[in-house]
Amino acid sequence: MSNFLEQFIDDIKSNVPGYIAVTVTEVSTGVCYASNSDKKDFDPETASAYNLEVVKAKKNAIEALGLKSKVQDIIITLDGQIHIIDVSENGEYFIYLAVDSTKANLGMTRALLKKYKKDVVSQL
Incomplete structure (x- = not known):
């Protein structure tokens, strides 16, 4: 995984309250560039594949x-x-991001995602 993607995932995991999972996926191919989940029973790549269809x-x-x-x-x-x-x-x-709604605020989560995705946007 590229350093900027590792940094992105680390930033999201460390700073987004209620973090569950995140992926970065290409729309045309469905290739998942990066994925991570803090829950063993939550497969972010499977979720990303279905969200690609959405x-x-x-x-x-x-x-x-x-x-x-x-x-x-x-x-x-x-x-x-x-x-x-x-x-x-x-x-x-x-970018697909899942958070626990009992620990997260939607507005804050969106703002943090926007902040941390800047490096991903410039690199992909």
């Missing part, structure tokens, strides 16, 4: 509706968890 479906919906927009992020709230799929500005990759 991103593709949303892109298809936008195209079918004739909208001139791009997906920025998709937020999925579950009982006890928040999942954020943050799509890069160029649409080539996404």
Whole structure:
């Protein structure tokens, strides 16, 4: 794994309250560049593969509706968890982040993700 991806994961793990898992995945191929989970029973690469289908479906919906927009992020709230799929500005990759909603604040989590993804954006 590249140093900037290792640093990104370390920053997320250390600074995002309620951290569960994170991945960085390429949209066109589904290749997961980096992944990590603090829970043994949570496979972030499997989650990322399914979330890739969510991103593709949303892109298809936008195209079918004739909208001139791009997906920025998709937020999925579950009982006890928040999942954020943050799509890069160029649409080539996404960051998937799962947090424990009893320990995390959505606004703060999004702000921290934005802060730490800057190095990833510049390197990929």
